[in-house]
Amino acid sequence: MSDRSYSISELAAEFGVSTRTIRFYEEKGYLSPRREGQRRVYSAADRARIRLILRGKRIGLSLAESVEIIDLYHSHGSDAEQRSLLLEKIEERRQTLKQQQRDLRAMLGALDEVEALCRDATGQTGPETATLAGANKQQTQG
Amino acid sequence: MSDRSYSISELAAEFGVSTRTIRFYEEKGYLSPRREGQRRVYSAADRARIRLILRGKRIGLSLAESVEIIDLYHSHGSDAEQRSLLLEKIEERRQTLKQQQRDLRAMLGALDEVEALCRDATGQTGPETATLAGANKQQTQG
């Protein structure tokens, strides 16, 4: 509940993005900090919103998608019709997130395997133990 | 171990992408199917590679990143220097994947919460129960 406020470069530094990025989000309507004179001043809520947007980015959502989900948090004040539509969207989103979890687990498992193969290769010969694929060995890739 | 082969539209249909997409991957050097006359003919290995690329896409990797990882599977034939560099890359990638897992769990948990709030709202009044953020209630977003 700290209601201190933040400058743009402060937030940019905190989240490891450029100030341009933060202004861009505003340009697109995803953010609207208050102004003091012409300077932008960000509240704790603005800050939380940025954090959420970036979290969305990290799992491959577009900004629009992130914001859509984030706004689900605020929309539960409407009527029953609205609400069921919302539940629908939630379910839909949940499905793709679950798929991502599966993909992630597969990737991590695969990395573990490669690592094991790597570490075990303390003098081995066996090259043809490939677990996954064997197409397209290329070397130069401009 | 089925070594049947596939046409481009066959694979496109199977994976739910356009033929342009598959040709694009080849254009970029990520794929190189054999030819029969001028037609592209895809092997089971080509098919597996496409599957992996798309899996990478689903978790937010760029094509280049996906391919880099995929090629880790094939590279474990080299010397010790190569191998340790590879392990480094694996560890790096594992970190970002783990971060994604955390982000995903957070998102899913959040969706569960919203859903519960939604379902419980069978006549409630409480609006100020917000768990996450409260900034920027906007309505039109062109």
Add this chain to the structure above:
DNA sequence: TGCCATGTTTACGTTAACGTAAAGGTAATG
């Protein structure tokens, strides 16, 4: 008072990952 850090707006540039359209080859089929 002059400079410097930090901010602002405006606007054009860039990259990835395809979409889309045009113009044509080829094999089977009615």
Add this chain to the structure above:
DNA sequence: CATTACCTTTACGTTAACGTAAACATGGCA
């Protein structure tokens, strides 16, 4: 043999998500 279905290449267009640069404002400090 013309049509249809599927393929090909070439090439320009598009969108998202910023990068980059120019030109200007402003508060604080030596």
